[in-house]
Each structure stands twice: as structure tokens, then as C-alpha cells.
Amino acid sequence: MMMQTKTAGPGSFSGFDLSSVPSPCFVTDMARLEDNLRLLNAVTEASGARILTALKAFSLWSTAPLVSRYLAGTCASGLYEARLARAHYSGLLSCFAPAYKTDEMDELAGLCDHIIFNTPQQISRFANQATAQGAELGLRVNPCLPQGEVEKYDPAAPRSRLGTPVSQLADYHFDQISGLHIHSLCEQGFSELANVISVVKPLLDRAGGRLSWLNLGGGHMITAPDYDREALINCLCDLKQRYDLDIYLEPGTAIAFDAGILVGEVMDIMENDGPIAILDISATCHMPDVLEAPYRPALLAEADTGTGVLVRLGGPSCLAGDVIGDYWFDHLPVPGQRLAFLDQAHYSMVKTTTFNGVPLPALALWDSRTDSLQLQKQFSYEDFEGRLS
Ligand SMILES: Cc1ncc(COP(=O)(O)O)c(C=O)c1O
Incomplete structure (x- = not known):
């Protein structure tokens, strides 16, 4: 397909x-990049949700001062991107990788504010090391709700290795983390996010106030002309009010879309x-x-x-x-x-x-x-x- x-x-x-x-x-057109950043910043202003730029998609770091002026920080996929983030960008740094290595965790956790793990096993293995460096821990959850155009780009596709399947989440897992991370979209609109939110809400109800943040990942085409930003803002406000959480989004494509x-x-x-x-x-x-x-x-x-x-x-x-x-x-x-x-601009020069x-x-x-x-x-x-x- x-x-x-x-x-x-x-x-x-x-x-x-x-x-x-x-x-x-x-x-890269700096004017178009700034237009995108303004739209994203307007979502933050209206909803209080913080937006991180996903370096995996676009890390032309000569644009970092501009990006950092509008967004709350960066999202890295491992040690090298975390180093790049600290060298050039400002704000909060969140990292997710499908697995981490023991010999990189001290440095990584020292650089990052949030370390997001793919499985509870990884948390058991690295929790002490990461918290000793001051990082907050998160767990990536797979809502198991496939909505992608193409399976290869759908983190919620059957047999996905990305995120702990939602059915495996036990109550005690909420005691080990500060936040939940859900990334299951790819270049999608608000209606797909709304479907994901319907899976997330029961989890937040179960967590019962034990979490301090929720990261809704990337894949949101927020800067596309047809994206329903109004609905996104209402949804984020509702989540914030209902659960009293810091909410993060970490789009990549949307930062540099058409730029x-x-x-x-x-x-x-x-x-x-x-x-x-x-x-x-x-x-x-x-x-x-x-x-x-x-x-x-x-x-x-x-x-x-x-x-x-x-x-x-x-x-x-x-x-x-x-x-x-x-x-x-x-x-x-x-x-x-x-x-x-x-x-x-996105997923091109980085690849x-x-x-x-x-x-x-x-x-x-x-x-x-x-x-x-x-x-x-x-x-x-x-x-x-x-x-x-
Ligand atoms: C964990 C995570 N966060 C954020 C992103 C950025 O997604 P996008 O560029 O589709 O917005 C990705 C992309 O694969 C991802 O895997």
C-alpha cells in the first residue's frame, strides 16, 4: 500500500x-518553520500542555534557538539525541527508547528530565540508576488500537514491540512511575487522538492521582491546515482539569511540516x-x-x-x-x-x-x-x- x-x-x-x-x-524556510512553531505555541497557550520537539524527525540544530523560543523542550530517542538536545536546545528533555543499555544509563539519566521505559522489566532494571541521577520515570503503554495507514508506521499494530500492551498494566506499575507515555499515531488528525484518549482515561482513573504527567507522544499533524486544533485544545484542557496532570506532546513532523x-x-x-x-x-x-x-x-x-x-x-x-x-x-x-x-524537512536529513x-x-x-x-x-x-x- x-x-x-x-x-x-x-x-x-x-x-x-x-x-x-x-x-x-x-x-529550510525559517519563516514557515516559525509559522508552525507559532501554531504549536498557541496550543500551549490555550491548553497549558507543553510541546517538545521530536529530534528524530528534525534536528537541524542551527534552528534550535528558534525552536526553543516557542517550544517547551525536546524529545530524544537515546543518548546521542539527548546530548544534542543539551548542547543546542533548551527546556525539558524527555527520552524514550525501546530498551536501554546499562553503560549509557548514568549519562542519559543525568541529561534527561524524563526517562520513559518500554516495559516494566526495563524499569526494574534501571529505576535505581535513573532516579539516582534525578530523572523521573515513565512507562510507554500501547493502547493496542491500530489506526495507521500502513502497519510499518503504526506503533499500535498487532505484535508491536513499542509500548507495554495496555492489558498487561498492573496496578502496582503506577507506583513505580511518575508518568505515562502513549505514542500510537503517525501523521494523524484529532479524531484518531480522541480514540486513543478513550483508552487512556480509564488508565488515569485507575492510577488515581499517582501520576504527575502524561505524554501523548507524536504523530499529531497539528500544523496541517485541516487539523482540528480547537478540538485538541478542548481535549487537553479537559484532561488537565480532570486529572491534574502536566501534559506533554512530542510531535516531530508537525514542527517542520512543509518547511x-x-x-x-x-x-x-x-x-x-x-x-x-x-x-x-x-x-x-x-x-x-x-x-x-x-x-x-x-x-x-x-x-x-x-x-x-x-x-x-x-x-x-x-x-x-x-x-x-x-x-x-x-x-x-x-x-x-x-x-x-x-x-x-522531516525524516529526510536525519536519515x-x-x-x-x-x-x-x-x-x-x-x-x-x-x-x-x-x-x-x-x-x-x-x-x-x-x-x-
Ligand atoms: C516516541 C515517539 N515520539 C515522538 C515521535 C514523533 O512523531 P511524529 O514525527 O510522527 O510527530 C515518534 C516518531 O516515531 C516517536 O516514536
Whole structure:
């Protein structure tokens, strides 16, 4: 099954000069990022719920001062992201990983405010070590309510390893933790969250005041134009009032939604039962979710469906399946021609590889309000060489 791209369109990127950056290059629009952050901050202002940015989705840390101005902190997936959070971001730091190692726990718990465990066994193993460093403990619960478009991206899918199944929660578990964590959504709207809340409320009733916080994870498309933010705010206010808890959300995608593009160029055009363009952008190296989900990323200024010429766009690697998709062009593209894929700020630059020695895209910050452009980083042969020995 193919996932659908969620992009709402090019926005300000339709005015971006694609030739102004090296190719390939991830370009992040600071203005759009700030718009997203303002929307998230408005949810906090209206509901009192605190929003953490999930570094796994978007950790372009040159934007950390801006992100930290609007959000309450960060959510990390382990020691490296926790270090990054403390080095560049401010606010509360929460960490969840499916399992932890003994030799990382002292440092991790020293960095984090909340350490969230996947199972009661992990709590038994690490509770003393983590609390000795001052961290509060949480348990991730799986509501076992599959609602995802694709099973691979649904933490509540059958046989999921993410979170303790809700039926296994015993009363004494509430005595061992300060908070509950539930992350079971992926790019979803409020109605799916409402379904999750209906599983969470009986748990909070059972906890009977023993918890001090509730973390509702990520997967909330709060900054998408059709997200029902009003309903979210009402729901969060109700939970807060009913249970007197600190409430956290830790979205990733919503922070950087539609705030970035990946610029690339055509290297060659060939013919095999239709035109094929070889790009300097690789699906497997630069946009792995295209193959993993799979999904077809939107192309900036694609011609209307059925008009012009349909061209297969593929990457420079040896992988036969390194194909981004088939796209409509007014005219057959030519070598050197620039193009860009939309909504490429999240789960893209954090997931790149140098398979085949394909160069990593440069990183640029653009401000669509002023058209100012800053090339933050260009990668070199040494970055490739340095990953192996
Ligand atoms: C535990 C946890 N929190 C937060 C997130 C961020 O989710 P999203 O980027 O879908 O909002 C994820 C994503 O996988 C996650 O696993």
C-alpha cells in the first residue's frame, strides 16, 4: 500500500531560486518553520500542555534557538539525541527508547528530565540508576488500537514491540512511575487522538492521582491546515482539569511540516520504454521514506497530470529500485535542470546515508520573508571516508 504525501503545496518555495544553492541541497524556510512553531505555541497557550520537539524527525540544530523560543523542550530517542538536545536546545528533555543499555544509563539519566521505559522489566532494571541521577520515570503503554495507514508506521499494530500492551498494566506499575507515555499515531488528525484518549482515561482513573504527567507522544499533524486544533485544545484542557496532570506532546513532523525542500538536478536523460531522468538526488540515500513507506513525494511545479511528458525520476545509486516516481513535465527535462521535492524537512536529513559514495546534500537556511539565504553546511569526501575505517 502506498502512503499519500501530506504536503499542502509549495507555499513560499514557489518563489525560491533553485539555482541559488549547490545541488543537492536541503533548504529550510525559517519563516514557515516559525509559522508552525507559532501554531504549536498557541496550543500551549490555550491548553497549558507543553510541546517538545521530536529530534528524530528534525534536528537541524542551527534552528534550535528558534525552536526553543516557542517550544517547551525536546524529545530524544537515546543518548546521542539527548546530548544534542543539551548542547543546542533548551527546556525539558524527555527520552524514550525501546530498551536501554546499562553503560549509557548514568549519562542519559543525568541529561534527561524524563526517562520513559518500554516495559516494566526495563524499569526494574534501571529505576535505581535513573532516579539516582534525578530523572523521573515513565512507562510507554500501547493502547493496542491500530489506526495507521500502513502497519510499518503504526506503533499500535498487532505484535508491536513499542509500548507495554495496555492489558498487561498492573496496578502496582503506577507506583513505580511518575508518568505515562502513549505514542500510537503517525501523521494523524484529532479524531484518531480522541480514540486513543478513550483508552487512556480509564488508565488515569485507575492510577488515581499517582501520576504527575502524561505524554501523548507524536504523530499529531497539528500544523496541517485541516487539523482540528480547537478540538485538541478542548481535549487537553479537559484532561488537565480532570486529572491534574502536566501534559506533554512530542510531535516531530508537525514542527517542520512543509518547511523544507530537497533541491536537485538532472544529470542525464535516457529512454527505456519511456523517458527516465537520472538525478543527483537518491531515494535510498536522501529520501529513504520514499522507499520505506513507500510514498511519492510531491515535485515543485509539476505539470498537470496528463499534460506534457511523463518522466521517471531516479537516483544515481546502483539500487534498481532507487526510483522516486513518475512525474509530469511540460517538456522533457535536460541535464543541469534543477528541480525540487516538497515537504522534505522531516525524516529526510536525519536519515541520509552515503551508500555508493553518493554525496550528502548540503544544508541551507532560507527566510522567505527577506529572501536571505545561508548555506549552513556542505559535506565532503572526508565525511564519507570518516564513517568507516
Ligand atoms: C516516541 C515517539 N515520539 C515522538 C515521535 C514523533 O512523531 P511524529 O514525527 O510522527 O510527530 C515518534 C516518531 O516515531 C516517536 O516514536
